[in-house]
Amino acid sequence: MSRRTAAGLGxxxxxxxxxxxxxxxxxxxxxxxxxxxxxxxDLALGALGAGVLVWFSKRILKRLLSRPENYYLGGGDx
Amino acid sequence: MIELLLHPTTWLLFGLPWxxxxxxxxxxxxxxxxxxVGALLALFHGIEGSLTTTIAGFRLTWFYADRLSLLFALxxxxxxxxxxxxxxxxxxxxxxxxxxxxAGSAIATVLAGDWITxxxxxxxxxxxxxxxxxxxxxxxxxxxxxxxxxxxxxGGALLFAGIALHLxxxxxxxxGALASGSPPFWLILGAVAINAAIPPLHAWLTDAYPEAxxxxxxxxxxxxxxxxxxxxxxxxxxTEILVPLGAAMALYxxxxxxxENDIRRLLGYHIVSQVGYMVAAVGIGTPLALNGAASHxxxxxxxxxxxxxxxxxxxxxxxxxxxSDLGGISRQxxxxxxxxxxxxxxxxxxxLFNGFISKxxxxxxxxxxxxxxxxxxxxxxxxxxxxxxxxxxxxxAFFGEPRGVAVRPLPTNLLAAMGIGGALCxxxxxxxxLLYSRLPYLxxxxxxxxxxxxxxxxxxxxxxxxxxxxxxxxxPSPGQALDTDWLYRxxxxxxxxxxxxxxxxxxxxxxxxxxxxxxxxxxxxxxLAAPGAPPRRRESFAFRASIGWTVLFAAVAVVVAWIVVWLxxxx
Numbered sequence: 001m002s003r004r005t006a007a008g009l010g011x012x013x014x015x016x017x018x019x020x021x022x023x024x025x026x027x028x029x030x031x032x033x034x035x036x037x038x039x040x041x042d043l044a045l046g047a048l049g050a051g052v053l054v055w056f057s058k059r060i061l062k063r064l065l066s067r068p069e070n071y072y073l074g075g076g077d078x
Numbered sequence: 079m080i081e082l083l084l085h086p087t088t089w090l091l092f093g094l095p096w097x098x099x100x101x102x103x104x105x106x107x108x109x110x111x112x113x114x115v116g117a118l119l120a121l122f123h124g125i126e127g128s129l130t131t132t133i134a135g136f137r138l139t140w141f142y143a144d145r146l147s148l149l150f151a152l153x154x155x156x157x158x159x160x161x162x163x164x165x166x167x168x169x170x171x172x173x174x175x176x177x178x179x180x181a182g183s184a185i186a187t188v189l190a191g192d193w194i195t196x197x198x199x200x201x202x203x204x205x206x207x208x209x210x211x212x213x214x215x216x217x218x219x220x221x222x223x224x225x226x227x228x229x230x231x232x233g234g235a236l237l238f239a240g241i242a243l244h245l246x247x248x249x250x251x252x253x254g255a256l257a258s259g260s261p262p263f264w265l266i267l268g269a270v271a272i273n274a275a276i277p278p279l280h281a282w283l284t285d286a287y288p289e290a291x292x293x294x295x296x297x298x299x300x301x302x303x304x305x306x307x308x309x310x311x312x313x314x315x316x317t318e319i320l321v322p323l324g325a326a327m328a329l330y331x332x333x334x335x336x337x338e339n340d341i342r343r344l345l346g347y348h349i350v351s352q353v354g355y356m357v358a359a360v361g362i363g364t365p366l367a368l369n370g371a372a373s374h375x376x377x378x379x380x381x382x383x384x385x386x387x388x389x390x391x392x393x394x395x396x397x398x399x400x401x402s403d404l405g406g407i408s409r410q411x412x413x414x415x416x417x418x419x420x421x422x423x424x425x426x427x428x429x430l431f432n433g434f435i436s437k438x439x440x441x442x443x444x445x446x447x448x449x450x451x452x453x454x455x456x457x458x459x460x461x462x463x464x465x466x467x468x469x470x471x472x473x474x475a476f477f478g479e480p481r482g483v484a485v486r487p488l489p490t491n492l493l494a495a496m497g498i499g500g501a502l503c504x505x506x507x508x509x510x511x512l513l514y515s516r517l518p519y520l521x522x523x524x525x526x527x528x529x530x531x532x533x534x535x536x537x538x539x540x541x542x543x544x545x546x547x548x549x550x551x552x553x554p555s556p557g558q559a560l561d562t563d564w565l566y567r568x569x570x571x572x573x574x575x576x577x578x579x580x581x582x583x584x585x586x587x588x589x590x591x592x593x594x595x596x597x598x599x600x601x602x603x604x605x606l607a608a609p610g611a612p613p614r615r616r617e618s619f620a621f622r623a624s625i626g627w628t629v630l631f632a633a634v635a636v637v638v639a640w641i642v643v644w645l646x647x648x649x
Binding site: 005009012013016019020033035036040041042043044045046047049050051052053054056057058061062065066067068069071072 | 332333334336337445450453454457458461462465528529532533534535536537538539540541543544545546548551552556557558559560561567568
């Protein structure tokens with residue numbers, strides 16, 4: 001990752017953290033899980049969720065279910 | 079008789095004779111007709127009421143307009159107009175006719191006020207969509223269409239049996255919520271679940287939709303699943319089983335989309351995922367959740383049509399449909415890519431786009447009911463949606479490493495349809511009251527609060543960061559992922575082939591089971607899709623036999639249901 005990209009990402013995270021804290025201080029009503037109750041909780045959930053999805057889809061699902069393009073052409077495919 | 083002119087489907091059917099007898103202007107007339115339908119519906123919006131006719135002793139309510147049905151009819155008319163504009167440079171007479179019938183049937187289904195009218199147009203929708211798939215004109219489209227027929231014949235039989243039992247049990251002929259847990263309840267729910275593509279009954283969608291033509295896919299993305307969402311809202315609000323089914327469905331579509339290589343199949347998996355939000359919302363059943371389901375259906379129809387238009391634009395420009403073959407074409411089709419991005423941000427629930435104002439309503443409804451796991455799964459599905467539709471697909475199809483693909487210029491009508499679709503996604507995203515003021519249930523919701531916007535921005539930013547780190551791992555490769563259609567494409571096909579051989583009998587039933595009727599139907603499909611084309615080889619025995627058995631099953635289910643009705647009401 002270039003320094004410019006890293007700096008942009010850092011600024012974005014800092015801005016979101018500030019807005020998040022501001023949101024909590026504004027007294028907005030929060031329902032649901034713990035990720036809604038802590039500042040930057042959604043950021044953590046998003047990163048974790050995206051990481052798990054990539055890992056599960058590519059490492060587990062693809063290995064189990066991937067077949068050649070012409071897999072069905074040879075059988076009694078209805 | 080003049081009342082028929084009030085029904086928007088009538089206007090669509092007016093287009094049919096023009097399609098067949100005045101071929102030189104077929105490309106213009108349906109567009110004009112549909113604009114008129116859209117305008118008519120917009121004019122009639124807010125005028126609630128019903129129109130009935132008595133036929134053979136049955137009182138049929140063929141036009142029933144309340145806020146729910148008008149909302150769906152309105153967006154159906156809008157997307158049909160866009161679809162015809164999008165495809166007007168390439169749609170042949172047969173495809174135009176199929177699309178007119180399909181759009182007309184879908185609008186008539188949501189405007190039906192009684193069970194019989196509902197069933198008739200529900201089935202008309204199934205057969206016209208089948209014709210539209212066959213208009214893809216390829217061997218893949220023809221075979222996918224036959225599998226589509228197999229699944230929807232089963233769904234139609236379930237619906238017929240459910241309606242027949244409901245009416246035989248003294249049920250009201252008016253369309254309305256059913257008694258929970260009764261046999262008609264489960265039969266009709268099963269039929270609607272097939273059309274809503276609830277896993278494991280979803281594979282017909284990701285199998286057939288990518289095989290239609292580029293314009294056919296735009297129509298297909300809009301009507302069948304959303305008519306099923308309408309049916310769920312009308313018939314099964316608050317059915318608790320739908321909550322876990324919908325949440326699982328939202329995530330199911332996403333994980334398959336992450337590994338998918340075909341761009342339209344990837345988008346098909348996201349229909350499954352997004353309809354999952356709506357199914358879960360219907361199951362939650364509060365006014366906010368039901369409004370969320372209705373508004374998300376409205377938003378979804380617009381942005382999904384736009385996404386299929388974007389995928390179709392890439393296919394039309396390059397002739398390629400797989401991510402592993404595409405790349406580096408964005409500079410030659412900037413406007414189409416920009417409009418695709420609008421659709422991608424909309425489906426990802428980014429603030430300022432129409433998906434945000436409806437998806438966040440469903441997630442908030444789950445949170446308000448303290449459905450923690452449902453909320454978590456829906457949030458994860460949103461993450462996966464941005465990952466695959468917002469990042470993976472555009473990165474590998476439009477940007478990424480150039481592969482020396484030749485790009486043809488795109489026609490103006492195609493770009494105009496995409497521009498209007500993108501503008502509508504932004505319009506409803508920026509001015510949510512335009513949609514909220516039409517919602518059917520009494521609930522208030524404010525999407526643009528600080529916590530909603532910041533929460534959404536955090537999810538999108540985190541997903542973008544993970545994609546940046548893992549983009550090489552997500553590089554698509556040739557191949558396909560097995561899904562639940564494997565069950566009827568391999569073991570079921572072989573089982574029925576073996577059973578049919580074991581019967582070994584002669585006569586019309588045996589001939590039907592051996593698939594000879596299917597062979598004739600298949601030949602008709604070929605003629606429809608490619609007039610004048612030479613006949614091809616006969617399909618495999620298992621192929622024909624499994625279709626034959628399914629049609630037999632459907633026929634038996636209908637006959638049994640009819641006998642039950644007759645036994646209960648012999649007079």
